Amino acid sequence: MSWVQLSAEVSGDQVDALIDALDEMGSQATTQQNAGQDSYFDLAHPAEPKWDRQTVSGLFEDRGNHEVLLSELMAKVDFVKEVEVSLLPDQDWETAWLDQYEPIEVTPELWVYPGWVTPEDSHKTVIKIDPGMAFGTGTHETTRLCMRVLAGLELDACSVLDYGCGSGILAITALKLGADRAVGVDIDPKAEVVSRENAHYNGVASNFAIQSAANVETQTFDVVIANILAVALIDLAPVLVKHVKQDGILILSGILLQQAEDVVAAYAQHFVFERVKESDWVVLSGRKSLNISHT
Numbered sequence: 001m002s003w004v005q006l007s008a009e010v011s012g013d014q015v016d017a018l019i020d021a022l023d024e025m026g027s028q029a030t031t032q033q034n035a036g037q038d039s040y041f042d043l044a045h046p047a048e049p050k051w052d053r054q055t056v057s058g059l060f061e062d063r064g065n066h067e068v069l070l071s072e073l074m075a076k077v078d079f080v081k082e083v084e085v086s087l088l089p090d091q092d093w094e095t096a097w098l099d100q101y102e103p104i105e106v107t108p109e110l111w112v113y114p115g116w117v118t119p120e121d122s123h124k125t126v127i128k129i130d131p132g133m134a135f136g137t138g139t140h141e142t143t144r145l146c147m148r149v150l151a152g153l154e155l156d157a158c159s160v161l162d163y164g165c166g167s168g169i170l171a172i173t174a175l176k177l178g179a180d181r182a183v184g185v186d187i188d189p190k191a192e193v194v195s196r197e198n199a200h201y202n203g204v205a206s207n208f209a210i211q212s213a214a215n216v217e218t219q220t221f222d223v224v225i226a227n228i229l230a231v232a233l234i235d236l237a238p239v240l241v242k243h244v245k246q247d248g249i250l251i252l253s254g255i256l257l258q259q260a261e262d263v264v265a266a267y268a269q270h271f272v273f274e275r276v277k278e279s280d281w282v283v284l285s286g287r288k289s290l291n292i293s294h295t
Helices: 012-024 039-044 066-076 093-098 141-151 169-176 189-201 230-235 237-243 257-267
Strands: 003-011 029-034 053-061 084-088 104-107 110-113 125-128 159-163 181-185 208-210 221-227 244-256 274-278 281-287
Touching: 003 012, 003 066, 012 029, 012 053, 012 066, 066 084, 104 141, 110 141, 125 169, 141 169, 141 221, 141 244, 141 274, 141 281, 159 169, 159 237, 169 181, 169 189, 169 208, 169 221, 189 208, 221 237, 230 237, 230 244, 230 257, 237 244, 237 257, 244 257, 257 281
Parallel strands: 110 125, 159 181, 159 221, 181 208, 221 244
Antiparallel strands: 003 053, 003 084, 029 053, 104 110, 244 281, 274 281
């Protein structure tokens, strides 16, 4: 059996109506893709697609009725001015989707694997994270940079706070690299569910906890990680500094190269940062000190 795919680009407020129309027509699979913002916009909205412009696609059995399907869709959604019609060969769609994801090398000894791939024996530390709705599967530079910094630390017996934990990948990485306990904080309820599942999947659930920002307000940690947007890192500076123990480590990511100086300035009273770069992104890491000279 072959397939017909109908795709149209619409504004965010038109997405639901287009999806409803495709579903009413009998779409076998309806998908949404970013058609506007930089993909990093997803970090701010890990649970649901909220792009300003989206490409919505519906998949139908090919019964030689392409024009009928197109006419029906255009009649249902008059705000759509152009629809792309694609003829697709038959295939195992689930397998095709799974095949897009391969193991990711963070360092020669630290890898991220999707759950359906068996790790190689030579890969010492493996984090298993399936692609899902919560941000953080190791594919983005910001996540890999944080993991790389963690891999270079001595984490034995350390406590870790992952602020804006998403999928929980950074907290899980810290635990598998020797940390004693990790706490994740996230405002997204879906991230909370996914991170708990991932901790269980990686065998570290007993050392991982999700808490609210209010619950950790008075707690301090040996290592604090925040992989979020630069503007949020600046706003949260007083909060994150407070959570780092004296002589503890702070790791900040989600920062474009041109944003780094503004983020550094927000923490300059307590931290001198080292920087690690990849592509257009930078991660900052530094040890907390009470006596930093700014001469």
